[in-house]
Amino acid sequence: MGLAPSTDKHWALSFQTGVSNYFGDLTKRASPTAVDFNLSGAHIGGAFEKRFSHRFIFRGEIAWSRLHGDDAQTAAVGSFEYNRNLHFRNDVFQLSALAQIDIFPHYGHYTQRKRVTPYVLTGLTALLHNPKGKTTNAFGNTWVDLAPLGTEGQGGEFYKPKYNKAVLAIPFGIGVNVKVADRVDVGIEWISKFTFTDYLDDVSLHYVGDTHFGENKLAASMADRSQESIAILTGQPRQVPSEKFSPGQRRGSNNNNDGFSNFIVRVRYILSKNKPPKALSWLHKNNELYKPTLHAKKGKSNSREASKFTKNQDRYTIQNLAINTAGSERSPYFYHDGLIYTTDRNDRKHFNKHYRKSYYNFYFAPLHDLYRNEQTRPIAIDSSAFHHHHHHSAFQIDDHHMIATLYEADVPHLEVAQHKLYSIDILGENIWSNIKELPFNNEHYSISEPSFSKDGNTLYFVSDMEGGYGGTDIYISYKYNGQWTYPINLGDVVNTPGDEVSPFIHPDGTLYFASDGHEGMGGLDLYETYTKKGKIFAVANLGAPINSTYDDYGLILNSVKRTGYFTSNRLGGKGGNDIYQLNVNEINLSRMLTDEHENLFTIEAMKLKGKVVSKDTKVALPRILVSLKNLETNALVTKRTDDNGNYDFDISNESNYEIFPSAFGYKRMKPTKISTVGVIGKETLEKTLVIEPLAQKVKLYGQVTNKTTGELLKNIELVFISPNEDENIYVKSDAEGNYTMEIDKDKKYYFFVEEKGFLEKNYQIPDLSKYRTVTSMKYNIRLEPKE
Structure with a gap:
């Protein structure tokens, strides 16, 4: 399904005044265009309004209009209408339910509405009206109600029903609103x-x-007022026709119903309590039309200060990846056997017409592609479910679920589109579907850049919501009884009056993030937190070469903190933001990247040796395959054991591996995990691998006889039991005393019989496991009779 742009659904109160113009039997045409401004009446009203979408507004309106009509003022002398000389005045009270459709859509907060908004409207109106006429001097020269008089015989011989003064009407209109203030x-x-x-x-x-x-x-x-010589409303003399109108002559025309038009001026006041968006935060500024800018360094600048950020530089190396392009690549995260990241590379498929550039879209690159020197071809994620949205960042929870940050595109309020978190089902490695919003999302601020704790019960994210310390802060929420708690600001140890972004909670509990509010080299720098009893009490700048005088953010690290990836717009890249690989050459036993130069150790070459033996015979197996997978790089190496069943692999410390043997006729065993993390001073690790043969079947057949007499026993039921497996096999001898069955060679069986006249005892079957090449064996069963 698609994602709809957001709109501030606010209430408003409007007041209106203007003029009314009647059309009907006393106008030249029964049409809204038959307007005589000499007979315009007053109009006043008011309405409550509710915006339900970017185009639709509902109006509940109450109004009063005065309508006029006068043949003496509108008809030509000598015409039927002039001779008729009728007039009226009608005060019409109206209650309307109106649907207003804006021509130009409104998105975002009410303060972001367009300066000029034309619209059309329609709906349903209930009217209460009461036509009146003015009498001559003979009757007091006053206004009287016409309906009770039955001027056309209503209620009499010619037209019995009286007309109803409560009626319905269908309104159609056009209008335009002009914004003169935030609320007006x-x-x-x-x-x-x-x-x-x-x-x-x-x-x-x-x-x-x-x-x-x-x-x-x-x-x-x-x-019948045709014989009056003075026009009653204007006081002007008029020509009197020679005869009065006779009964049955036309007085009006019932071909069209009456109506009226209002031309009004409206003042509209917005009642919404929704706060307008704050100034653009880093989340919004960093998304479109990116131009790298050198940021001023915070704090004093001298050689001593600079040394703080260069003291660890020999411990790390960084490299620009082959997946980077002239566009922007950012927000890497581990996904399957590679990285998922976002890019606005020009692929000609995801194009933003408004800005004449590509959308940010999710791409996947296998780890082995990241190191190629030539240009690689990452795979675009199939994300048709949220097409026309920018893809900001993602976090994989498990093999089947993903949390992604998206924000709207191709809409007028693009630069302030709020970031939102969505859960997504992973249907295949690069196929996503079934998108759902998370409960944190809000129309008035952004929720972005999620990171989950190892157990999945703690969520870190970035927001520019009210009440923080600065532009964007890092927040935390806990899962309790299946529900997420209200977001909690992480506090002033981490958050500052500047921007804190891109949190990453490592499986060991260390939080990494970027900030331009802490002491740093310039722009956004990457930081590491120190915790004590689960509470953050200090942060440390990762220093050069990870940080630069430009923006560096979005760091992720593998489980042993030997390899990481981050985003930077530093000089020397391929364009915009690039993704860089971080290689940690030296690390402290504490696993912190910013510890002092104590107890540091480097990556060292090691050997992994051992044998592969059969579980049943304990004999080493020659010439079988053994595979070793590096869990940090996903590199896979396969070798064969030598003639004595030995294997050996080149490995290194600070890595996690899986090793597994495979051979024809043997079970596929679960991988054995081997870790060299923290191993210091060892040149060799040894590991014996045990492989279990597949169960081999043996056909067992023979005769069932009486041990004493040798007589063949027919239709005797035998029960074979494997005590280790709780497996029962029921066998019955045939009409000639023969039986046949199939058993596992590696299992030990016994059998018993409950036949009358024979001893009730267990009979042992010989151990067949030592006969490795035997596929069938004759075994005669002799039952002992009772004495």
């Missing part, structure tokens, strides 16, 4: 509401005549 927008909006009534104006059908109203002179007066 000013906008304009035009929206038309198409109602399900033709009586906003009290006009729809035909005249019913004065006689219909009987003694109700007011109703008759309001139904």
Whole structure:
């Protein structure tokens, strides 16, 4: 599945004012475009809004609009509408549920919204309306409700149902919001509401005549106003038609329902309590458009200070790897028999259109490829599940699960996209799927660069969340009852007002990290922590040549701390960030990289010798294969034993190995682990390897007879037992007293019989293991009868 960009889902309150324009039977056309500004009415309203996605906003709105219509002001002299001389005024109260769709999507925090945001909207509106008309002087020159008068015979002979003053409408509109402050927008909006009534104006059908109203002179007066010589709303004289309208003549047109439009100005205030993002942290600055910059050295600069960082330089060597390119390579981590890392190398498959460069993607390189002089071809991880996301760093938990840091790409807010941690299933060596967010993720700060303790119950990571000591800090969380605890800041021994990044917790419990806040050579330097009773009490700079005056970070070390890999943008690389190999030539017995020059020892050549013997005969086996695997480099060497069953290999101290023999006819044994870590002053190690032969089957057959009489015994059931294996074999003699069965040559069996008339005792079968070449043997069974 894909990963959706993040959006701040905030609430807002809006206020609006403007004008209303009616369209219906008393306008030239029953269309929103038939606007007469002489008859515009007022409009006011307010709304609560909720943003649900980068484009969708829901608005709950309440409003009031005054609508006007007047034939005397809009119709041409002599026209039907002019002669009709109808008018109305209607106060319409509205309750709307509106869906606003932004044309340009909004991502990130509300303060990061675009300066101008056009939109369209629609929804559903409930109306409560009450059309009124103004009477002549004879009736008091006042406004009266028209619906109760039944001006078109509503409720009478011609049109019995009275129209409903509570109706629905469908709104359609367009608008634009302009950001004037972090929380304030000013906008304009035009929206038309198409109602399900033709009586906003009290006009729809035909005249019913004065006689219909009987003694109700007011109703008759309001139904037909054609004979009035003065326009009631303007006070202007008008031409009176020669005749009144007759019953049944058209008064309105019921072909279209009435509606109205609002042109309004809106002020929108955002109510969100979500804090805006902080200034860009190292996590964001280090991801795009990278330009190596020489950082100023912190603290005083003199020869004595400089010597602090060079005193251990003879203990290490570093080398630029063949996997590096003109792009950036970073964040190495051990994965299967190689390294996984991220790179924005131009592979023409993962291209960021916004920045015109490639995405960072995960690649895998076997360890033997890292040392080649020629350009290698690392393998891109199949990561279609999170395509169009940058891949920042990864940590393999086990053979089937990975934790990765990803962040969004190809979106307008790319430079502040938050880093998030995801768990991923490993389907194959380079095939990942089933991506799930971890509970630490947050829309308002980054969670990045995970590292787990050896038991998997402690997680270290980097974040720029509020409450830290500086730009980015290192945090820790513990797994308790299957749940991760709330992140805890690692404290001021490690964290500083600067940036602390790329934690790596070694299996021995030592934490390595990078920082630009501790005393260093410049930029980000790599540090080692000292712990006492599980608590960090000091940090030490790893010094040159591991550190430089540029950024050095992301160190990982193998189990014996003899080989490591880290990222640097120092001069002399192939471009941007490169991955370097660290070779530890000398190490202290404490296994710390920054100990003083005491008890140091180097890598020394050694020999591993021994014999391979058969488990059953204890005899050495000549000319069989023996394989030795270096667990630090994954190098595999295979030899044959000599004529006396001896083997020997060249090894070195400070390494872990696995050795295993293999031969036809023998079981494949589990590898024997051999460690030379911490071994000093020994030239040779000896190890005898034991190999177990495969079980060989022997066909056993013969006759079952009476020991006393020699009589053949038919249909006698025998039970063969191997006491060492708890294996029972049931055999029955046939109609001629013969039996046949198959047993393991290397097992000792006995049998017994529960046949009436014979002694109940155990019978021993001869030991067949000494007959190595025998594949079948005749063995007659003679049962002793009871006396």
